[in-house]
Amino acid sequence: MERFEGGKISVVVPVYNTETALSACVESLLGQTYRNLELLFVDDGSTDGSAALLEAYAKRDDRIRVIRQQNGGVSAARNTGIDAATGDWIGFVDSDDSVEPDFCETLLSAFFAHPEIGVSVCNRFIHGHPNGQETGGAAGAGTVLSPREAIRCAVSIGQSFEGYLWNKLFRAELFREMQNGRPRFRLDPSLSVCEDLLLCVEIFAAGQSAFYTDRPLYHYHYREGGALRTLDEKRMSEFAARDRVERIAASFDEALLHTAELSRVKSALNLLYEAKRRHDPALAARMKREVDQRLGSLLRARDLPRAEKLKLPVRRMFPVWSMRAYLGKRRKTDGKTR
DSSP: OOOOOOOOEEEEEEESSOHHHHHHHHHHHHTOSOOOEEEEEEEESOOSSHHHHHHHHHHHOTTEEEEEEOOOOHHHHHHHHHHHOOSSEEEEOOTTOEEOTTHHHHHHHHHHHOTTOSEEEEEEEEESOTTOOOBOOOTTTTSEEOHHHHHHHHHSTTTSSTTOSTTEEEEGGGGGOEETTEESSOOOTTOSSSHHHHHHHHHHHTTOOEEEEEEEEEEEEOOTTSGGGOOSTTTTHHHHHHHHHHHHHHTTOHHHHHHHHHHHHHHHHHHHHHHHHTTOHHHHHHHHHHHHHHHHHHHHOTTSOHHHHHHHHHHHHOHHHHHHHHHHHHHHHHHHHO
């Protein structure tokens, strides 16, 4: 790829007790082919050796800035990084993940090829996922996506780039817009899951289009104990975030609302499986209510694929069996392709 100078990229990395994986993350960022970087590591009250490791790296490379704060959660840490960023572009990486050497350069190049976009997105590698998934979906790749289509891709589970922050690069000016005396776009610290999805949807709904490359440039590591695997009340904040996402989707059209609702039901079905597997009847009952509230309208929706709709009642009635059948089929498919 031809080298170019396209301004400074600020990369925000929230850090909390990830000492064992942190070096791989830092090294992957220091090894970027695009050199004009500001690497903002926000230590969110770590109690392991993460802070000391970061300070050692900061002495080695002046592009690294370490910001320490009391533990406030990943949203608060990312907001701190956004506030401190001085770059022309802002990206996000999680401290237990890593990126390909041309991660920053490839994402940045999309803005110069397509100056109308506000967000550049890449595919990702997935490591350690129970279902053997190795990359994300590629629906919508290779074209400029309208704000509506970008929202559809953000809310679609496993079919496109989804609503993560860490596989995207944003125009920094978006985060410097003010509304009623406050920054217009920030993460909601009261949300522990899908807070990044909500922020992405809010940005797209404000009129920002996106470009998506299907090249996997981000290495996401699926780890037990992470936020997405923790079944507690904070995990339930996902549905508060999805409420807000659905309201935004409904402001576009009914079809987009159905797509958002389908993703919500799929997530609830995944949690229903986990509840059954962990023998948690209270959570199982809660997830059944989540599914039942929307199942009827989704089955009647003409704008959703028939195959997608037929799976829902089967998963609702037989959550463990259907997941095991899916995983078994997935392993057989993976075995044939390797």
